[in-house]
Every structure is written in C-alpha cells, then in structure tokens.
Amino acid sequence: MQADQRRAKRLPRAVRERQIMDAAVDVFSRLGFHAASMDEISDVAGISKPMLYAYLGSKEELFATCIRREATRMMEAIAGGVEPDQEPDVQLWSGLRAFFGFVGENRASWQVLHRQASTQGGPFAAELADMRGRAVSLVAALLAQSTQAAPATELEAESLAAALVGAGESLADWWLDHPDEPAGVVAARLMNLVWMGFGDLVKGNIWHPPSRRG
Amino acid sequence: MQADQRRAKRLPRAVRERQIMDAAVDVFSRLGFHAASMDEISDVAGISKPMLYAYLGSKEELFATCIRREATRMMEAIAGGVEPDQEPDVQLWSGLRAFFGFVGENRASWQVLHRQASTQGGPFAAELADMRGRAVSLVAALLAQSTQAAPATELEAESLAAALVGAGESLADWWLDHPDEPAGVVAARLMNLVWMGFGDLVKGNIWHPPSRRG
Structure with missing residues (x-):
C-alpha cells in the first residue's frame, strides 16, 4: 500500500501477474474483448x-490466459465444494452451490469465461471447448462416484454430465440478466430439476437441503 | 429435372433461395464459416x-440468414412435435424427441446453428442469442401449459426453461461427437434426467414411454 514506485516494481512475478489478470478480467468483462x-x-x-x-503478451494471449485462469478457479471451487462423504443428493447440492456461489461472487469471471469468450469465437472457442x-x-x-449404480455406462455418465453442465451454464447465463435472484434460489431450482425432476415437481414434491428438513 | 439453363433461371425466387441456402448450410457445416x-x-x-x-448478399449475410432459417425450422419441428392433449410427461417426451429427431436428421443445420455460429462470434453471437x-x-x-401447478412463477418457468434448453443444446453438441448413439437413446437420457431426476435414477426408477409400459 505505502510502497513507492521502485518497491512496487520488485513485486514477485506471480503477484504482479495476478494483479494484471485481475485488472484484465475486470476490463474484459466490462467492455468486452474488442473494446x-x-x-x-x-x-x-x-x-x-x-x-x-512483457509479462503477459498480446491482448489475445492475455485474454486466453484469463479464460484459463478463471476456468481453473471455477473448477477448483466446484471440486473443493463437493463433500465426498455425504449422500449423493447432498454432494450434488454442494457442487451446485459451489458453482452458483462462484458465479455470484465472480460475475466478471463468468462474463469473461462464458459470454465474452463465446461471443469472440476464433482462437477462444478452443479454450472454451477445452474448459x-x-x-x-x-x-x-x-x-x-456419487451414484455408483446408475449411470450404468461411461457414455451414459458423460452424456448426463454434458446435459448437467449445459443446464448449469445456461441457467448461470440467464442469471446474469436476472441478478436480483439469490444464488441459493437459482441453485435450488437446478437441484430440483435434476434431482427431483419435473415428474415430482408437478406433484409439488420439492427437494429441501438437509438443514431445512422437518 | 429436364429444364434447360434458361428455364432453370426462371425458378421462383423462393425456390431458388431455398436451393442456395441448402447449399450454404451444407458448405458451412463441412468447412466452417471462414474456410x-x-x-x-x-x-x-x-x-x-x-x-x-444478388439473391442473398455477402457471405456474412448469407450465414446469418442460414442461422435464422435453421433456427426457425428447428423451433417449428419442436412446437409441431409436442402433442398438447397428452399428459405432461408425454408432452415433454414428444418435445425432446422432436428436438433430437431434428438434430439427428439435420446434423448440418445443428453444426451451423450451434457450433459454427458459436465459434464465429461477432455479429452471429446476436443471432444465436436471439435464437x-x-x-x-x-x-x-x-x-x-403442461405443468400448470408448478413452476409457480414466470421467473421460475423461464429459468427452468433456460436450464432445459442448455441441457438439450449441450447434449446435442456432445452427440455430434458420438454420432453412433441412436436419437431415441439420447432423448430418453435427457427425459429421464429432467422428468425422473437423479433421485429416482440412482434408485433404478426409469421413465418409459407409454408404448413400452407393461
């Protein structure tokens, strides 16, 4: 904070790079890649x-680096949020909470990751597909790991995972346009959709987190 | 068929445009927009x-026109596939079947609509967002219309719809890379995910279409 210019220049490279990338994510998310x-x-x-x-290369390279970093942060948040000792529904719930919690607290990251990257196309499409x-x-x-019995095959697990990831992405994208909805409400909607299914929802059978069970 | 060149030139404009767009969708889906x-x-x-x-303008205009046409065709296929007099689960099933049926029979359309458009970015991002x-x-x-009781609010219905559309898109995209899976199998997976939910699936409770119920 009180460091003079000369001392600021001696910051470790990793710290400096983090500062630059924080700034870049902020600017990219507000203005879009082109502007x-x-x-x-x-x-x-x-x-x-x-x-x-010198640190992070051209604007294109910087943007790609931002996508990679934000994707990694998000993946770590989700993997770290899941509690592997819990029942399958609680595991899924904690994963969804971690995802929507991350998006809610890092809207700029999500803007860059999902919206900016997907509307830029070109080289970033590959980063996005990789993510x-x-x-x-x-x-x-x-x-x-959490369902064991079902899904039966690897293909089935992968296709259900693709559907779930797409549902989460799309709902998070919808959320950007409806920022007043609380993270827990949005997460609970997706939880109910994919855990209970419409079949239960139309009957009024709702999934509740363990803390709210009577 | 036996028409000579002069007669071919006198084809109604709508027919001619359809031929051009069929050709364009084919070429765009095989080579990508840039190539x-x-x-x-x-x-x-x-x-x-x-x-x-003269008919359809620049390559950019032609591509945007293709996206709009293919999106409209797909939407018509889904809306036309849903049987509004049926039970909610059969309505959802017929909608999913119509969607995956369309994608299966129009892989080139889906390539252009989803993959090419989403990796091009720029002006096509707006077309895609509109679709x-x-x-x-x-x-x-x-x-x-089909659930009446739930979802309770318009926001809830819209957010669940966003999740469902995202799940369908993502699964259809996964399907492009696993073309050997039959359309009915892929559609049934998403049906089971969103109608039964994982809560039933982990117990081995599977949704079956009416024709296969014992």
Missing part, C-alpha cells in the same frame, strides 16, 4: 504498457 | 456467383 484496450488494462493494473506486454470438456469430465467423475 | 467460400457455395447451388450475391431466447420462451410456454 478493451491494453491502455486501460495497464491503467487499472497500475503498470506500464511495455511491462504489461467445457474439463467441466464435463469433472461432473461425470462426480456422478460416477 | 467456406462463395465460389464453393455457388458451385454446390448450381448458380453463378453474381446471382448468389436461444426464442427457444427458452417456447420451452417456458410449453412448461407453463
């Missing part, structure tokens, strides 16, 4: 533009 | 390149 400029990112990061290029692939594998592993 | 050329599209359509531009919005509204209306 975001390296000038603005270097301003927000409090670093010179040549240093910005989706990792998310589907993670969810398939969680499903296989 | 697709107006030369190849005019070759496949059997029309001169100036005529191609998704229409799909979510359609599904929300079907849900509201």
Whole structure:
C-alpha cells in the first residue's frame, strides 16, 4: 500500500501477474474483448504498457490466459465444494452451490469465461471447448462416484454430465440478466430439476437441503 | 429435372433461395464459416456467383440468414412435435424427441446453428442469442401449459426453461461427437434426467414411454 514506485516494481512475478489478470478480467468483462484496450488494462493494473506486454503478451494471449485462469478457479471451487462423504443428493447440492456461489461472487469471471469468450469465437472457442470438456469430465467423475449404480455406462455418465453442465451454464447465463435472484434460489431450482425432476415437481414434491428438513 | 439453363433461371425466387441456402448450410457445416467460400457455395447451388450475391448478399449475410432459417425450422419441428392433449410427461417426451429427431436428421443445420455460429462470434453471437431466447420462451410456454401447478412463477418457468434448453443444446453438441448413439437413446437420457431426476435414477426408477409400459 505505502510502497513507492521502485518497491512496487520488485513485486514477485506471480503477484504482479495476478494483479494484471485481475485488472484484465475486470476490463474484459466490462467492455468486452474488442473494446478493451491494453491502455486501460495497464491503467487499472497500475503498470506500464511495455511491462504489461512483457509479462503477459498480446491482448489475445492475455485474454486466453484469463479464460484459463478463471476456468481453473471455477473448477477448483466446484471440486473443493463437493463433500465426498455425504449422500449423493447432498454432494450434488454442494457442487451446485459451489458453482452458483462462484458465479455470484465472480460475475466478471463468468462474463469473461462464458459470454465474452463465446461471443469472440476464433482462437477462444478452443479454450472454451477445452474448459467445457474439463467441466464435463469433472461432473461425470462426480456422478460416477456419487451414484455408483446408475449411470450404468461411461457414455451414459458423460452424456448426463454434458446435459448437467449445459443446464448449469445456461441457467448461470440467464442469471446474469436476472441478478436480483439469490444464488441459493437459482441453485435450488437446478437441484430440483435434476434431482427431483419435473415428474415430482408437478406433484409439488420439492427437494429441501438437509438443514431445512422437518 | 429436364429444364434447360434458361428455364432453370426462371425458378421462383423462393425456390431458388431455398436451393442456395441448402447449399450454404451444407458448405458451412463441412468447412466452417471462414474456410467456406462463395465460389464453393455457388458451385454446390448450381448458380453463378453474381446471382448468389444478388439473391442473398455477402457471405456474412448469407450465414446469418442460414442461422435464422435453421433456427426457425428447428423451433417449428419442436412446437409441431409436442402433442398438447397428452399428459405432461408425454408432452415433454414428444418435445425432446422432436428436438433430437431434428438434430439427428439435420446434423448440418445443428453444426451451423450451434457450433459454427458459436465459434464465429461477432455479429452471429446476436443471432444465436436471439435464437436461444426464442427457444427458452417456447420451452417456458410449453412448461407453463403442461405443468400448470408448478413452476409457480414466470421467473421460475423461464429459468427452468433456460436450464432445459442448455441441457438439450449441450447434449446435442456432445452427440455430434458420438454420432453412433441412436436419437431415441439420447432423448430418453435427457427425459429421464429432467422428468425422473437423479433421485429416482440412482434408485433404478426409469421413465418409459407409454408404448413400452407393461
């Protein structure tokens, strides 16, 4: 905080890179990839533009690095949120809570990850496809671990995971346009959809987290 | 069939445009937007390149027109496939069957609609967002009509519809990479996920279409 310019320059590279990427995620999420400029990112990061290029390369490289970092942070949040000793429904619930909790607390990350990256296309489509692939594998592993009996085959687990990831992405994207809905409400909706299913929901049978069971 | 060149030129505009767009969807889906050329599209359509531009404009305009047409065809297939007099589960099932049936029979459409458009970004992102919005509204209306009691609010119906559309998109995208899976199997997986829910699936309770009920 009170460090002078010279001392600020001696920050460890990892710390400096984190600052730059925080600034970049902020700027990309607000302005979009095209309108975001390296000038603005270097301003927000409090670093010179040549240093910005030296650390993290071109705007395209910086954006790709942001996508990778935010995807990894999100995946870690989900994997870390799941409690493997719990019943399958509680595991799924904790995973969904972790996902929507991450998106709610990191709307800028989600903007960059999902919306900006998916509307830029080109080289970022590959980053995004890679991220989706990792998310589907993670969810398939969680499903296989928590359900044991079903799904029966690896293909089935993977396809159900793809459906679940798509549902989560799409609902999180919807949430960006309806930010007043609380994270828990949105997570509970998806939980009810995929755990109870419409078959129960139309009968008024709702899933409740353990803390709210009578 | 036996028409000479002069007569072929006198085809009604609507017929001619349909031929061009069929050719364009084919070429875009095989080569992707960037690699697709107006030369190849005019070759496949059997029309001169100036005529191609005169009818449907630039490659960008043609691609956007293809997205709109394929989206409309798909939406019509789903809306037409749902049998409104049936029980809610059969309505949902017929909608999912219509969707996966359309994707299975129109893989090129789906490639263009979903994959190509979403990896191109830019102006096509708006077309794609518009299509998704229409799909979510359609599904929300079907849900509201078929479930009546639940979902309780418009926001809830819309968010569940967003989740369901995302699940369907993502599973259809997964299916492109696993084309050997039959359409009915893929549709039944999503049906079981969203109608029965994992809660029933882990107990081995599976949803069966009416024709297979004992």
